[in-house]
Each structure stands twice: as C-alpha cells, then as structure tokens.
Amino acid sequence: MRDLKHLLYFENLLQEANNALVAQAKADGKVCIAYTCENVPEPLLNLDGTCSIRLSAPHTGSLDIATYYMTNLLCEPSRALLERAIEGGFSFADCVITPDGCTMINRAVENMELLETMGKNNPRFFHSYMEIAFKNTPNDVDLSVLQCTNHILKPLQENYGIDVSDAAIRKAVADHNRICELIRAIGEFRKEQKPRITGYEFHVLCLATYVCPKYLLIDKLEETLEELKTREPEDKEPRVRVLLVGSEVDDSGLVKLIEEQGAFVCCDRFCFGSYPGRVPIVLNDEEDALTQVCRHYIQNCQCPRMMNQEKVYGRKAYVAELAREYNADGVIYEQVKFCDPWAYERTLGSAMLQHDYGFPVLSVDRPYNIASSSGQMRTRVQAFVESMEIKKIQRGGNA
Amino acid sequence: MKTVEKVVNPVKRAGEQSPGKIYNENLKVRARREWRGVKDTFYDYTRWLYLIFVLARFIVVPRNIKGFFRYRWMMSYLFVPHGMDKFTIGLRDEALRIAHTSFNFVIADVTQAIANCFRGDRRVGNDKAYSGKCVITDENSMVTFMMGFDTDKVHTILREVPTMFASNIFHQFNVMHYLDIAQQYGIPGDVCPMPEAEAGISIEDDFCVLGCCAVQNNTTCDGSLMGNGIIAKRLEREYGIPTYQLATPLRHKEPDVLEYAAQEIKNAIEFVEKHTGEKWNWDTYFTAARRVNDATRCRIAQMEINSTPYPQFFGAAFSLYNDTNYMGNSGRNADFVTIDHKLLALAQKGYENKRMYAKEYRHRAIVWGVQPQYVIDMLYWMVQCWGVMPLTDMLSVINTDMIAEVDTPENREQAYRDMAMLNMEMIMRNHTHGGFKVLVDDLWELCEQMNADIVMMWEHMSCKALTGMHGQFEEQARARGIHIMWVSHDLCDPRVFTRQAIRDQVNSYMRTVMREEPLDPSLEIIPDNEAY
Amino acid sequence: MSKIAKIPLILLGAVLGFFVVTFTIYFFNLDMKATALLAPFLEKWYDRMEHNQYI
Numbered sequence: 006m007r008d009l010k011h012l013l014y015f016e017n018l019l020q021e022a023n024n025a026l027v028a029q030a031k032a033d034g035k036v037c038i039a040y041t042c043e044n045v046p047e048p049l050l051n052l053d054g055t056c057s058i059r060l061s062a063p064h065t066g067s068l069d070i071a072t073y074y075m076t077n078l079l080c081e082p083s084r085a086l087l088e089r090a091i092e093g094g095f096s097f098a099d100c101v102i103t104p105d106g107c108t109m110i111n112r113a114v115e116n117m118e119l120l121e122t123m124g125k126n127n128p129r130f131f132h133s134y135m136e137i138a139f140k141n142t143p144n145d146v147d148l149s150v151l152q153c154t155n156h157i158l159k160p161l162q163e164n165y166g167i168d169v170s171d172a173a174i175r176k177a178v179a180d181h182n183r184i185c186e187l188i189r190a191i192g193e194f195r196k197e198q199k200p201r202i203t204g205y206e207f208h209v210l211c212l213a214t215y216v217c218p219k220y221l222l223i224d225k226l227e228e229t230l231e232e233l234k235t236r237e238p239e240d241k242e243p244r245v246r247v248l249l250v251g252s253e254v255d256d257s258g259l260v261k262l263i264e265e266q267g268a269f270v271c272c273d274r275f276c277f278g279s280y281p282g283r284v285p286i287v288l289n290d291e292e293d294a295l296t297q298v299c300r301h302y303i304q305n306c307q308c309p310r311m312m313n314q315e316k317v318y319g320r321k322a323y324v325a326e327l328a329r330e331y332n333a334d335g336v337i338y339e340q341v342k343f344c345d346p347w348a349y350e351r352t353l354g355s356a357m358l359q360h361d362y363g364f365p366v367l368s369v370d371r372p373y374n375i376a377s378s379s380g381q382m383r384t385r386v387q388a389f390v391e392s393m394e395i396k397k398i399q400r401g402g403n404a
Numbered sequence: 405m406k407t408v409e410k411v412v413n414p415v416k417r418a419g420e421q422s423p424g425k426i427y428n429e430n431l432k433v434r435a436r437r438e439w440r441g442v443k444d445t446f447y448d449y450t451r452w453l454y455l456i457f458v459l460a461r462f463i464v465v466p467r468n469i470k471g472f473f474r475y476r477w478m479m480s481y482l483f484v485p486h487g488m489d490k491f492t493i494g495l496r497d498e499a500l501r502i503a504h505t506s507f508n509f510v511i512a513d514v515t516q517a518i519a520n521c522f523r524g525d526r527r528v529g530n531d532k533a534y535s536g537k538c539v540i541t542d543e544n545s546m547v548t549f550m551m552g553f554d555t556d557k558v559h560t561i562l563r564e565v566p567t568m569f570a571s572n573i574f575h576q577f578n579v580m581h582y583l584d585i586a587q588q589y590g591i592p593g594d595v596c597p598m599p600e601a602e603a604g605i606s607i608e609d610d611f612c613v614l615g616c617c618a619v620q621n622n623t624t625c626d627g628s629l630m631g632n633g634i635i636a637k638r639l640e641r642e643y644g645i646p647t648y649q650l651a652t653p654l655r656h657k658e659p660d661v662l663e664y665a666a667q668e669i670k671n672a673i674e675f676v677e678k679h680t681g682e683k684w685n686w687d688t689y690f691t692a693a694r695r696v697n698d699a700t701r702c703r704i705a706q707m708e709i710n711s712t713p714y715p716q717f718f719g720a721a722f723s724l725y726n727d728t729n730y731m732g733n734s735g736r737n738a739d740f741v742t743i744d745h746k747l748l749a750l751a752q753k754g755y756e757n758k759r760m761y762a763k764e765y766r767h768r769a770i771v772w773g774v775q776p777q778y779v780i781d782m783l784y785w786m787v788q789c790w791g792v793m794p795l796t797d798m799l800s801v802i803n804t805d806m807i808a809e810v811d812t813p814e815n816r817e818q819a820y821r822d823m824a825m826l827n828m829e830m831i832m833r834n835h836t837h838g839g840f841k842v843l844v845d846d847l848w849e850l851c852e853q854m855n856a857d858i859v860m861m862w863e864h865m866s867c868k869a870l871t872g873m874h875g876q877f878e879e880q881a882r883a884r885g886i887h888i889m890w891v892s893h894d895l896c897d898p899r900v901f902t903r904q905a906i907r908d909q910v911n912s913y914m915r916t917v918m919r920e921e922p923l924d925p926s927l928e929i930i931p932d933n934e935a936y
Numbered sequence: 937m938s939k940i941a942k943i944p945l946i947l948l949g950a951v952l953g954f955f956v957v958t959f960t961i962y963f964f965n966l967d968m969k970a971t972a973l974l975a976p977f978l979e980k981w982y983d984r985m986e987h988n989q990y991i
Contacts, residue, residue, distance in 0.1 A: 074875030078594065078865050083872070105654040105837070108626050112872025115840045119876055134839060136661050139622060139651035144671070148653075148664040155660050309630060312622055312649045314640060317633045345595050345868065349603075349630030352590040353637070356991045368590055432975075433968035445963075452962050476982040479975065486968045589991045609988045634991060936972065 006239055009206055010232055011225045015213045019257065022061055022089060022216065023097050030056050030218040031097055036165045037218075039098035039123075041086070041114060042106040043277050044137045044308055046149075046298045048177040048286065049157050050102065054167050056218035058098070059277060061255045062089040065374045074116050075109075080343040081373035082253060083113035090122040098123045100130055100164070102157055104137040106310060107346055129164040133157065140313040141303050149299035158295075174294040182285040184219045187226040191233060192279050195271045196331055199238040204249070204270025208260045211279050243269030245393045247367075248328045250274040250354065251339035252347045259375040259382070263337065266386040268393075272331040274307065274324055275339070281305040281323075309350035321354055325362040334393050335365040337386075342370050365393050406857045406885045408768050411713045413760040418444060423494050423788070424926025432935050433486050444496050451504045455485055455511065462515050467529040471522040475610055480571035480578045481518070483936045484511060487574035490781035491721050494788040494924075498754030499761050502717050502747055506725040509743050513728055518566045520559060524614030526643075534559070539676055540618035540645070543569045543602065544628055546830045547734045548823035549619065549650065549672040551696075552689030555736055557682045562732050563611055568602050569777070572896045573724075575936045576778035576903075579896045582608060596866040597897045598777075599624075599631030606635040617679035618647045619672055623830045625837075625869060648675040654837040656828035665824035686811050689819060692735030693809040696826070699729050702744040704804055709755045710795045711854045716751035716759070719783035720775065723799040730802055731831050763923050766791035767887075770850050772798045773862030773870050774832060776893040779903045786860070789907075789927035790914050795854045798862075799831050801846070836869040843869070844876055851886055858887040860910075864895050889913045902933040 018024045030037060036055040043059075050057035062085035068077075070091050071084035089095060090113075101123065103114040114132070117123065124130025135156035138145035158169040167173075188211055194202045210229065214222060244267035253276035254260065260270050274280045286301045288294055307320050328336055338355045340347035348370075355368035367389040372378045418441025428435040437452075439445055459481070462468055472478045488511070491503045522528045524535035537557060541547055543564030550560045572579045579597070582604030587593055589607055591600055605611055618639055622629040636647040650672045653661035673684055703726065706717045725747075729740050761784075771783060771794045783794040807822035808815040828834070835843050847859065859881060863871060881888040891909045894900035911928055914920050922928050961967050 076863075076865075076871040076874045078871050079868050105839075108837070108869045109872060112840075112869065116872070116876065119840065134655060136653045136655045136658065136664075140649065142671075144664060144667045145651075147667075148661070151660050151664075310626070312620075312629055312632065312651060314633075314636055314647060314649065317636070340592075342592075343594050343868070345626040346630055348592045348595050349627070349633060353634055353991065355590065370592060431969065432972045434965050436964050437962060439963075449959055449962050453958065456967070473981065474985075476985075479978050479982070482971045482975070482978075483968065486971075585989065607989055607991050637991075936975070 006201065006203075006236060009202075009229060009236075011229055012206060012209065014225060015209045016257075018213050018217050019209060020063055022058070022063070022094050024217060026217040026221045027058055027097050029221060035218060036099045036161070036167065037097050038161075039095055039101045040103065041101075041110050042104045042137070043282050044104050044106055044302065044306060045102055045135075045157070046153060046302050048174060048181040048298055049153055049295075051177045051181060051219060052161070052167050052169060052173050053176065054165070055161065056220065058218070059215040060086050060089075060095060061216050062086050062094065062373075063255065065089070071113075074120075075112060078343060079109045079112065080341055082255070082341055083109040085373050086110070087113045087116050090117040091120060093122070095123055098130075099127060100124075100133065100160065102133045102135065104135045106137055106308070107344070109343070109345075131160050131164055133160050138303050138306070138311070140311060141306070141316055142313070145303050146296065146300050149303060150296050153295060153299060171294050174298065175288060178286050178288055178294060178298060180220065183223060184214050184226070185283040185285040187223070187230055188214060188279050188283040189285070191226070191230055192272075192283075194233055197238065198242055198332075199240070200243070200269060200271070201233055201236040201238040203264055204273070205257055205261045205264055207279075208254065208257045208270070208273065211273070211283065212255070212257065212277065214283070215277050243267070245269070245334040245390050245397070246271040246332055248272045248274060248324065248331060248333040248336045249339065250324055250336060251351060252341040252344045253277050254339070256373065256375050258379075259339070259371065262375055262379055262382060263386050266383060267390045268386060271333055272327050274327055276308075280327060281307050309346040317353075320350070321357040321361070324354065324358060325364065328362075328364055333364070334397065335367065335389065337367045337369065337389070340370045341373055365389070365396065405887060408855060408857045409713075411760065411765040413763050415760075417494070417763070418496055422924055422926035424924065424928075424930060427930045427932055427935075429931030429934070433483075434489060434935075437489065438493070440496055440500070444500055447500065448492065448504075451488075451508060452485055454508060455488060458512055458515055459484060462519060465519070467522050468519060471518070471525065471528040471612075474527060475567075475612070476581060477567050477571040477578055477605070477610065478518075480575035481515075483574045486936055487780075491719075491784065493781055493784045495761065495784070497759050498716065498750045498757070499759060502750045502754070503721045505743065505747055505750065506717070506721045509739075510724055510728050513732075514566050514570045517562060520561060521563060521566065521612040521614065524561070525612040527613060535614040536616050537680055537682070538615040539680065540615040540639075542621050542623070542628075542632070544624045544731075544830070544832075545619070545621040546623065546731050546827045547736070548826045549669050549676065551692040551734055551736060551823065552673070552684040552686060553676065553680070553682055554685055554688050558676070558680050560736070561615060564602050565732065567605055567611055568598065572777040573780050576898050577936070579777075580899065582610070583897055594866060596625060596627040596864070597895050599628040601896060603631040603634045606638050609638070611635075613643050613645075615645055617675065618645055619650050619675065620647055621650045621652060621827075623652055623827070623833050625833075625867070627866070646679060648672055650827075652827050652830075656825075656834065656838045657842060661828070662821055662824060665828055666820040669820050669823045669827065686816060690809055690811045690815075693807050693819070693822070695735035695738065695741055697806045697809055698741055699735070699744050700804060700806065702748050703800070703802075705748055706751055707796060707800075709751050712755060713765070714755050714758050714760065715793055715795055716754040717747060718794050718796060720780045723775065723797050726800045726802065727831055734826070761793070762787045762791055764791050765793045766920065767793065767858045768854065768856045769794050769858040769860045769889075770796060770847065770854060770856045771860045771862065772847050774799070774864040774867055774895065775862055776864070776901075776906065777896040778898045779893065779906050782906065785907065785927060785930075786910060789922050789924050790910065790920070791923045792858060792860065792910075792914075794860065795856055796850070798835050801850065802831055802834060803829050836867065840873060840876065844873055844880060847877075848880065848884055848886075851884070856886070858889060860889050860891060863890050863892040865892055865900070866894060887917070898933075904929060904933050
C-alpha cells in the first residue's frame with residue numbers, strides 16, 4: 006500500500022510528550038491538563054480553554070533515577086513517567102489530574118508531586134487526585150459525579166477560571182465525539198478482508214488523539230479518512246487477524262512487531278486504545294451532561310479494576326464480541342511487566358477466551374519499550390501465527 | 405542522627421541466656437524447648453498442654469479428621485506448638501504471659517474457624533442448615549457489615565484465614581504449592597504472593613465449599629482485588645454461591661468518599677439479609693460497637709505503654725491479635741473484651757515492674773511495612789539479638805476514633821458511616837492507600853510520638869504501594885536524622901528470601917552502619933531455613 | 937495401709953507420671969519431632985490426591 010500522506014506527521018507527534026502540537030496549544034493560551042488514566046472523563050479535561058494531554062514517555066531508555074525512587078519492582082510505565090518528569094519532559098503541564106486507579110501510576114504521580122517536577126513557575130499549578138468507581142452501579146455514578154466536580158471542575162474553575170457549566174460540558178462532548186467518530190470511521194477499515202489500513206497505522210493515529218490537543222488534529226484526521234476511502238489495499242489477505250488486548254501500548258513498535266510476523270492487528274482493546282476510549286458519548290437533554298458523561302465512562306469502562314462480576318465477565322464477553330465483529334482469528338492478551346491488574350486479567354481473560362469463547366489466545370508480558378526486548382516477543386508471536394495458520398488449514402481455510 | 409537513651413535491664417534473665425542453642429540444622433523443628441527458669445518453664449509447659457488440648461479436642465471430631473486428610477493446608481496445623489514457640493523466644497514473666505494469652509486465643513479462634521468451615525463444607529461435614537446461614541468473606545476483610553447480625557443466626561466465615569494466612573505462619577513451605585499452581589496457570593510471579601496463593605488454592609479447588617453467599621472486598625491492594633475475580637468465578641459458576649463485591653474507596657482521608665462507602669455497606673447488608681433470610685439487629689450492632697470502642701481504648705493504652713522506656717505488648721503477637729480482633733471480630737465476640745482487659749492488666753503490671761524483654765534496649769524502632777508470614781518471630785529476635793525494641797508495627801497503627809455506640813435514630817445513620825470508615829481504614833490499607841501522607845508523613849509523626857531512632861522497614865518486594873515510596877522514605881529519613889533499616893522479603897514465599905537472608909539484612913546494618921555487636925551472638929545466625 | 941488411704945497416693949502417682957511423661961515430651965520437643973517425621977508421608981498423601989484443577 007502507498008504510505009498514508011500524514012503518517013510521518015502523526016509518528017513525529019509521538020516522539021516526545023512535549024510535542025509540536027502541545028507547544029502550539031500552549032501558544033494558543035490553553036491550559037494543558039496532564040492525566041494518566043483513561044478512566045478520567047476526557048471531555049471534562051477539554052473544556053473551552055483547556056486541553057488534555059495524556060502523559061507518556063516515548064523512547065524510554067534508562068530508568069535509573071525512577072528506579073531509585075520506586076524500586077525495580079514497579080511497572081515500567083510508572084517508572085518511565087517519573088523518569089521523564091524528573092528530566093523535565095512534562096514541564097508543559099498546568100495541572101495533573103490523577104485517579105487512584107492502579108497503585109503504581111498513582112505512586113509515580115505522587116513522586117512527581119513530592120519532587121516538584123512540574124509547575125515551578127506557575128502559581129496556579131495544581132495536583133488533583135480522585136477516587137474512581139469500582140463498579141457500574143448508581144452509587145458509583147454518584148461517586149464519579151462528586152469526584153469529577155470536586156477534583157476536576159472546581160479546581161479548574163478556581164485556578165484557571167474555566168467555564169464548567171452544563172453548556173460547556175456539552176460542547177466539550179460534541180468536540181470529543183467528533184474525534185471519536187473519525188477514529189471509529191478510520192478503524193472500520195480494519196474489518197475488511199483486505200484491510201486498507203494496518204494495525205500499526207491505526208495505532209499511531211489513535212494514540213495521537215490521546216497525547217496531543219485534539220482540536221489541532223481534526224483536519225489531518227479528516228484528510229486521512231478521505232484518503233483511506235480510496236486507498237488500494239494489498240492484494241493478499243493477512244495471514245491471520247488478531248485482537249490485541251491488555252495494558253497500555255504507548256510504543257507502536259509493539260503493534261509493528263506483531264504485524265511483521267504476519268498477524269494483522271484488526272482491533273485494539275487496551276488502555277488508551279479505541280475500545281472503549283473512542284466510543285462516542287450520547288447525551289440527552291433531560292439530564293445534566295456531567296452525570297451522563299460519568300455514567301458513560303462507568304458503563305463503558307473495561308478497566309480490570311472494575312470488580313463486580315457483571316463487569317468481570319462482561320470484559321471477556323466484550324473482547325469476544327469485538328473479536329467476532331472484526332473477524333479475529335485469535336486474541337493476544339498482553340500485560341506490561343509488573344502490572345498487577347492486567348496480570349490477573351490476562352490470566353483469567355486468556356483462559357475464558359479459550360475455553361468459554363473458543364478463540365486461540367497468546368498470553369504474554371512485555372516491556373514498556375518493546376525495542377528493549379523484541380526477540381522474545383517476536384518468537385512468541387511467530388509461534389502463535391503459525392499455530393493459527395495450521396488451525397485454519399485444518400479447518401479447510403486459506404493459510 | 406537521632407539517638408535514644410540506652411535502657412539496661414538490671415535483672416538477669418532466669419534460665420538459659422543463649423536461646424540460639426536450641427536450634428539444630430539437622431532438624432526441621434527446634435532441638436528442645438527453652439529453659440526459662442522453673443516458674444516460667446512450668447507456665448510455658450501448661451500453655452503447651454492447653455494447646456495440645458485445643459488441637460486434640462478439634463481432631464477427635466470425625467468430620468475434622470476427614471477434612472484433615474482432604475486439605476493440604478491442614479498439615480500446617482500439626483505444627484501449631486512449633487509456631488507458638490516462635491512467639492516466645494527469650495520471653496519471661498509478663499511478656500511470656502502476654503504472648504501466650506494473646507496468641508493462644510488467636511489459635512483457639514482459628515481452630516474454631518476451621519471447625520466451622522468443615523461443618524458446613526459440602527465435601528466434609530455438609531451440614532446444609534448450618535451452611536445456609538454462613539456468609540463467606542475474604543481473609544483481608546473487615547467484617548463490620550456483619551456487626552448487626554446475631555452470631556447465633558448468621559455465621560461469618562473468613563475462609564481464607566485458616567486456609568492461607570494462618571497456615572503459613574505455622575508452616576513456612578505450605579503456601580509454595582499453591583503459588584506454583586497459580587503461576588502454572590499464568591499469574592506472574594511478581595504479584596503479591598498472598599492473593600496469588602489464594603487464587604492458587606481456588607484453582608486447586610482446595611477451599612472449603614460452604615455458605616449461602618460470599619462478600620468480597622478490595623481492601624488491600626490491586627492484587628487482592630484482582631485475585632477475587634478468579635475466586636468468585638469458581639464460587640458462583642461452579643458452586644452457585646452468589647458473591648457480592650463490597651467496594652471500598654482508596655482515598656479514605658477524603659471526606660467526599662464517605663457517603664459512597666456507607667452506601668456500599670448498606671448494599672452489602674441488604675445482600676446478606678437477602679441470602680441468609682435474617683434481619684439486621686440494631687441492638688446487636690450497638691453492642692458490637694461498644695466492644696469495638698473498648699478494644700480501641702485498650703489498644704491506645706497499650707500503645708501508650710509502648711511509648712515509655714518499658715514497652716510490653718508488641719511484635720507479631722500484638723499485630724496478629726489486633727488483626728483478629730479489629731478485622732476478623734469487629735466487636736462480634738464478647739470473649740475478646742475479657743482478653744483485651746487481661747492483656748492490658750498484664751502490660752500495666754509489666755510496665756510497673758519495669759520488665760524488659762532483653763538485656764538492654766539500645767534502639768527504639770518503628771516497624772513499617774508488611775511483615776513476612778514465614779519469619780513471624782523476627783521482631784522478638786531483633787530485640788533479643790540486637791537490643792532493637794520494636795515499639796509498634798504498621799499493621800497495629802489503626803483507628804483511634806470512637807464510633808457511635810448508643811442506639812438513636814441519628815446514630816443508626818451514623819453507624820453506616822462508622823462501618824464504612826472502619827472498612828476503609830482497615831489494617832495495612834489505612835497506610836498503604838490513601839495518598840503518600842498516610843504512608844510517609846504518618847511514619848515520621850509516629851517516630852516523634854514514640855521517640856524512635858530507627859525505622860525497621862519491611863520491604864515486601866511485591867507490595868507496590870509501599871515500594872513506590874522507597875526513595876521518599878530514604879530521603880526524608882536522612883533529612884530527619886532517623887536510621888532506616890531496609891529488610892526485604894516476599895511475604896510468604898521463602899524461596900525468594902530465606903529466613904536467615906532476612907535476618908542477615910539486620911545483622912549487616914547493625915554491624916556496618918551502627919557498628920555494634922549483638923547482645924546475644926547465639927542468635928545472629930539461626931539454622932532454621934529448612935525448619936517448618 | 938487401707939485402700940482408701942492409697943487413693944491419694946495413686947492419684948499423686950498418676951499426676952506425677954503424667955507430668956514426667958508430658959514434660960519430657962514438651963521439653964525435648966518430642967511432639968514436634970514426631971510430627972516432622974510424619975510430615976513427608978502426609979505430603980505424599982496430598983500429592984497423590986486428585987483435584988479438579990482449573991481457572
């Protein structure tokens with residue numbers, strides 16, 4: 006296939022946290038809100054005058070200083086974020102909003118606060134920590150509304166004078182939905198037998214919508230969508246199609262590595278992926294927007310921390326449903342090393358997807374930066390691809 | 405660096421002076437018991453007889469024999485007397501009586517818990533009527549939501565306590581089997597081994613199966629929360645036992661989570677009422693609340709004694725007793741009140757008589773972090789071998805607020821908030837979760853309050869909430885002039901750090917940093933790595 | 937000596953015998969040493985047991 010016109014542009018945006026669009030947003034006078042968990046309702050971070058930047062640490066190398074503060078037993082993303090913060094890589098942030106989601110990321114941000122890594126010359130800078138829901142009950146929606154009010158909206162209004170009215174939230178939801186619709190429309194091409202977008206390309210586009218100010222991406226995404234409508238796919242179908250599930254994938258190199266082994270990543274269900282992160286939010290006029298946004302996030306949340314059994318089983322059913330919708334031949338459950346929530350979710354998920362839903366599953370742990378240990382992953386994926394091909398042949402399909 | 409005044413014991417210890425001699429590397433138990441002088445040896449002997457009686461009374465019941473041969477973890481309970489000996493190393497006088505009074509009671513409580521499990525277990529006793537009134541809860545679960553159910557009508561079964569938690573104290577290797585199974589099924593080896601072992605027990609189908617319903621909790625950590633999913637799957641799907649997940653907010657110091665937590669308690673109570681068919685009784689609740697307050701007052705008094713130069717009740721016996729009383733009991737059992745007061749009277753007597761646990765106290769330590777299950781005698785060892793007095797441990801630094809104990813319409817609403825508060829501030833999680841202040845700042849405050857010059861920091865390598873603040877502890881301790889002695893372990897997997905490897909971390913610190921010689925050199929190296 | 941007079945002596949002897957035997961077991965840790973000998977056989981018993989193992 007011909008290269009996408011803007012692929013290099015999007016790839017460049019992922020090379021550092023403080024990228025060109027973040028600088029442009031700062032120049033536009035936006036309040037840059039750094040955040041670390043996809044359970045924080047994004048539209049509330051993208052009100053008029055603000056933009057959300059999800060913290061990431063591309064090209065992570067040495068983690069020495071962060072390892073001193075947090076030991077080598079914490080997950081690499083948490084250490085990578087702290088290391089990058091200490092290096093000054095997140096100096097653009099005007100505030101940090103962190104839910105007490107997974108313990109390790111929470112500790113990383115607490116270390117950032119104690120070490121005063123951000124906001125040195127900004128008297129209005131603040132850190133805000135919030136409780137997030139554990140279940141999908143009305144009580145959890147109430148909790149979420151209260152937490153978002155007290156730990157997102159109030160501090161934004163008090164420190165930066167941001168309009169947090171219902172009308173402002175509705176506008177932010179509309180803007181958010183525009184991005185979601187674009188990403189979903191682009192992602193739809195992955196369903197084709199001969200897909201006209203690779204999993205890698207899609208991941209780059211999707212990840213950019215988290216780590217860049219969204220309003221600055223719309224034109225390029227629209228152009229890319231138009232380009233895809235007429236893009237000629239490869240003649241040959243992919244050898245196998247896989248659904249990638251698990252911890253956050255900040256390194257598109259992982260998706261590239263999987264695809265280099267002959268497996269097309271037809272769908273993504275990981276933290277900060279398109280499912281469920283880029284599902285549009287439907288609002289009605291009867292209820293206030295904040296409550297509806299919170300309910301949307303709770304009902305759609307696929308985080309392993311959600312602990313009631315409806316959610317525990319629902320997550321596996323959701324993966325199976327996506328696998329069927331995107332015609333996946335198999336599922337790859339990945340977990341970034343030392344991530345407790347995904348360690349258990351991967352174990353139970355891979356067992357249930359195999360036994361209850363009949364999908365072949367590859368269950369792997371991985372480093373944050375795949376370049377640091379690509380050989381093992383390559384071997385595992387190769388073996389998985391071959392095993393699925395054999396199954397296809399045995400079923401009489403094309404290898 | 406901060407220093408404290410050395411306290412020398414004017415009284416020579418009765419009996420033998422070097423208890424290290426009773427270990428033998430060729431045996432998996434001690435070569436003999438300690439000679440403590442006539443009076444204390446006789447007392448220790450009578451307590452041993454009592455334990456043998458408790459165990460014999462348990463095993464003569466046929467269904468308990470059946471259970472014994474069905475469940476691997478039961479083997480640990482053969483070593484209860486061996487386990488008890490770990491709590492009494494070098495102890496004399498009131499200290500010995502405190503250790504026995506508290507831990508013998510805990511053992512009797514655990515034995516009763518096992519008997520209850522076997523009675524209702526579908527594979528063993530299969531008493532359906534009894535099982536129909538049992539509610540299963542986690543090992544790390546406050547049972548506040550059961551405080552208002554009459555104990556003769558609804559039975560609370562902390563199924564994981566005898567299966568995993570207590571069994572590991574008596575037999576250091578017994579959990580390894582379940583860890584191996586969990587890892588064989590794909591759970592990585594870097595998660596906390598406690599919930600991992602519990603998941604392994606469930607995978608192996610080695611939990612007792614009983615109860616009309618179960619209540620799980622997210623009280624400790626991400627690993628514990630996630631392990632519940634695996635356990636609940638088997639409970640619900642294979643055994644048809646409905647499971648409720650009681651969500652407990654993590655940022656427990658924030659007032660805006662309290663109503664949510666209180667509502668969760670209400671929902672859990674409603675769930676239990678629905679499945680047991682029994683009603684919440686406010687008289688029962690407020691009676692339990694009064695006992696909770698009484699236990700709190702006793703614990704505060706014990707901590708005050710420990711702030712003086714003559715601490716009395718500390719170490720594993722203190723923390724495990726508090727664990728059982730605060731968390732597993734929550735005021736439901738009246739017997740704890742008697743024991744609380746007996747322990748306080750013993751401690752007060754010990755304090756008045758200026759009783760000491762060792763030849764001298766050179767340092768006063770706060771023990772922070774989570775203690776390893778398989779070196780449960782570590783703190784007694786530390787004071788005997790090095791004269792480092794552990795004033796208190798993190799698990800014992802729990803709620804000091806009184807809860808509403810008079811039955812009024814307002815207090816009935818307040819009661820839900822009180823239960824929620826106790827639940828949120830459960831042992832361990834009240835410091836490991838809720839922001840860095842409760843973990844780091846609280847420690848320095850405690851050092852000040854109790855006049856400590858050392859922090860003995862248990863670094864449970866899989867406890868991410870704690871290790872995530874490693875550097876902050878280091879830097880802040882240095883700034884405050886407080887020694888910080890890191891002691892790494894893996895909670896209940898002795899393959900990662902052996903017992904001696906754990907003690908050696910203290911030995912090295914005391915020799916190289918503090919430049920001191922041991923008080924009792926016979927204890928510096930103990931050949932008990934292979935012992936149960 | 938009458939039979940009745942002997943009873944306290946017999947009782948005293950029994951108590952003394954019980955004490956000597958149990959104290960010897962206690963002091964030399966014979967209870968735990970015997971248990972330690974038994975443990976490997978029990979482990980084999982548990983190892984041989986079939987379990988419905990699954991996740």
